[in-house]
Amino acid sequence: MMSNLHDVIRLEGFLSRQEVCMEAGNQSTSDIVLEGVRKRFELAKGQVIDAVEHVDLNIAGGEFIALIGPSGCGKSTLLRMVAGLETPSHGQIKIAGQTPNECIKQQKLGIAMQEHGLMPWLSAWDNIALPFRLAGLPVDIDRVHELLALVGLDEFANALPKQLSGGMKQRVSIARALALEPQVLILDEPFGALDAVTRRLMNNELQRIWSRKPTTTILVTHSVEEAVFLADRVCLMSPRPGRLALVEPITLERPRSLETMQTAEFRNLLAKLTAALDEVCMSAPAQ
Ligand SMILES: Nc1ncnc2c1ncn2[C@@H]1O[C@H](COP(=O)(O)OP(=O)(O)OP(=O)(O)O)[C@@H](O)[C@H]1O
Numbered sequence: 347m348m349s350n351l352h353d354v355i356r357l358e359g360f361l362s363r364q365e366v367c368m369e370a371g372n373q374s375t376s377d378i379v380l381e382g383v384r385k386r387f388e389l390a391k392g393q394v395i396d397a398v399e400h401v402d403l404n405i406a407g408g409e410f411i412a413l414i415g416p417s418g419c420g421k422s423t424l425l426r427m428v429a430g431l432e433t434p435s436h437g438q439i440k441i442a443g444q445t446p447n448e449c450i451k452q453q454k455l456g457i458a459m460q461e462h463g464l465m466p467w468l469s470a471w472d473n474i475a476l477p478f479r480l481a482g483l484p485v486d487i488d489r490v491h492e493l494l495a496l497v498g499l500d501e502f503a504n505a506l507p508k509q510l511s512g513g514m515k516q517r518v519s520i521a522r523a524l525a526l527e528p529q530v531l532i533l534d535e536p537f538g539a540l541d542a543v544t545r546r547l548m549n550n551e552l553q554r555i556w557s558r559k560p561t562t563t564i565l566v567t568h569s570v571e572e573a574v575f576l577a578d579r580v581c582l583m584s585p586r587p588g589r590l591a592l593v594e595p596i597t598l599e600r601p602r603s604l605e606t607m608q609t610a611e612f613r614n615l616l617a618k619l620t621a622a623l624d625e626v627c628m629s630a631p632a633q
Pocket residue numbers: 387395396397415416417418419420421422423424460586633
């Protein structure tokens with residue numbers, strides 16, 4: 347518990363510095379357009395899985411979208427398509443008018459996926475430095491140290507992923523996503539393995555970073571509370587094949603705080619979205 351609190355205190359200081367770094371990067375924000383996006387996986391013996399079914403969504407530059415929905419409904423698949431890691435079977439995705447792959451080449455995307463995706467043979471430090479190396483850029487040593495501290499892991503710079511807990515691995519993954527100050531942040535359950543205190547702190551700090559330099563963000567989460575707290579709009583996906591069952595604008599004043607979560611407006615949105623999620627989950631076929 348002590349080390350946890352220690353981490354939390356360090357996180358606060360270093361996240362403030364992170365804002366300064368992100369402000370210094372004078373990049374514009376990017377809109378994202380999804381048009382008729384579908385994904386069908388072809389399995390062996392002619393079997394197919396329709397993971398995502400006809401998603402249309404316009405995300406404004408700098409907007410924060412939270413994506414919720416039952417397990418297996420296609421959230422990660424949709425995110426992987428936006429991140430250029432999967433190709434849509436139908437439809438198209440454009441980020442500031444470019445394909446996801448073009449954006450990746452220009453280092454515009456910061457991605458932290460559900461399976462943290464750390465290189466098992468690289469230390470925490472080298473995993474965070476990896477985007478620089480992949481982009482053929484000199485590693486900004488100060489920035490890597492700053493990011494490690496940002497996620498409260500500066501004492502674990504030399505640790506390999508197998509020597510880190512699940513939450514620590516997720517934090518390395520978030521630091522890596524922020525390394526090149528991306529225009530678009532794609533986060534798949536980034537806080538799922540964090541304890542409640544650190545998770546709340548990361549929610550707060552993500553909001554603070556985002557409001558100082560709005561970055562178009564898509565966050566997948568299983569926490570409706572986290573979705574309402576962070577997002578401009580919460581998108582609820584129906585069971586597989588996933589469609590957008592509900593898109594709920596969240597107009598709560600920013601910055602949002604613990605007090606915001608006590609307001610009737612917050613509680614009503616939470617109740618509405620929880621009921622909607624329950625309803626779609628109830629209608630979900632066995633996966
Ligand atoms: N590479 C793949 N090949 C075949 N099927 C896949 C592949 N990736 C995902 N699927 C299938 O697509 C469906 C949607 O999976 P996806 O991982 O997108 O769900 P999810 O909403 O992210 O679930 P969770 O909340 O549990 O993470 C599932 O039925 C899954 O089995």
